[in-house]
Amino acid sequence: MCKINGVIQIEKLIETNLKKNKLLQLLDEVESRSDHFSITRYFNDYMSEEEFNNMQQEYLDTIMHEHHQRLNDYDQNIDGYKDEIHKLFYFKSEQEAKEYFNELFNQDMDAYQSIKYIEFENKKPVQLNIPDEYLIQRKITRITPVTIGPVLEVYTFSMDAFSDIKTAMKKLFSQYKVYGGVFEDLCLYHGENIVLRICSHESYAYVDEKDAS
Numbered sequence: 001m002c003k004i005n006g007v008i009q010i011e012k013l014i015e016t017n018l019k020k021n022k023l024l025q026l027l028d029e030v031e032s033r034s035d036h037f038s039i040t041r042y043f044n045d046y047m048s049e050e051e052f053n054n055m056q057q058e059y060l061d062t063i064m065h066e067h068h069q070r071l072n073d074y075d076q077n078i079d080g081y082k083d084e085i086h087k088l089f090y091f092k093s094e095q096e097a098k099e100y101f102n103e104l105f106n107q108d109m110d111a112y113q114s115i116k117y118i119e120f121e122n123k124k125p126v127q128l129n130i131p132d133e134y135l136i137q138r139k140i141t142r143i144t145p146v147t148i149g150p151v152l153e154v155y156t157f158s159m160d161a162f163s164d165i166k167t168a169m170k171k172l173f174s175q176y177k178v179y180g181g182v183f184e185d186l187c188l189y190h191g192e193n194i195v196l197r198i199c200s201h202e203s204y205a206y207v208d209e210k211d212a213s
Contacts, residue, residue: 011206018172027166030196030207034188036136036158039165040144041183043153046123051140055151056112059142063108070101111149115142129180134161145187146199155179173203 018026047055073081074097082097091097130138137156142149165186168176175184184200198205 010209012209014172014205014207015203016172017174017203019170023169023172024166026172026196026207027162027169030188031159031162031166033208034159034162034190034195036156037162037165037186037188038144038154038156039178039183039187040147040152040154040185041181043140043151044123045120045126045153047120047140049117049121052117052120055140055142056115059112059148062143062148063105063112067101067105067108070104071098074098074101115151127180130155131157131161131164131179134158144185145194145197146185146202155183172198172205173200175200 072078074085075082077083085091085097089097089100091100134157135155136158139154139156141152141154144152144154164178165176168178169186170176175182185198187197188195193208193210195208196205
């Protein structure tokens with residue numbers, strides 16, 4: 001069980017790198033429960049300054065929100081968070097705990113500031129063969145359902161394009177070549193609910209068990 005975008009989801013962890021029939025069986029099952037999907041690639045190409053600023057603002061907003069959420073959960077002892085933190089790290093006082101939270105916040109801010117626009121402004125754009133008729137959104141971001149920190153390009157499509165991904169994928173946790181690029185971290189959605197999320201580089205996936213057959 002976890003909370004994603006403020007919604008409690010019951011998920012099953014997958015750590016086996018499924019392939020062939022077992023991979024296809026999983027993809028067919030989650031496809032039947034989804035209305036759109038996204039794929040991700042690491043981004044080191046040209047982006048506009050506006051895209052960069054939007055990406056950084058989204059990342060900063062997330063850092064600030066998570067920092068304040070940690071402090072609030074600690075102060076209010078939400079779901080026993082304060083008790084758990086003290087037990088886990090052997091804190092002797094609230095001051096020690098607050099110093100720990102501030103250290104986490106400073107680490108997050110260092111990561112936020114480590115990316116500069118100069119890294120992208122003189123790069124050449126990469127032309128991919130994206131099927132525009134199925135494309136819902138293209139976004140440059142540092143936040144996905146499975147990854148936070150690196151610069152990523154995320155394409156979201158209608159399910160009409162999903163057969164291309166099923167054909168390209170050979171293993172659950174492997175990268176795959178499609179539309180002229182190398183992609184990973186497939187996620188499927190039904191509305192705002194995440195049906196499947198794969199973290200390819202960490203070799204794990206979660207599938208939502210709600211309404212699963």
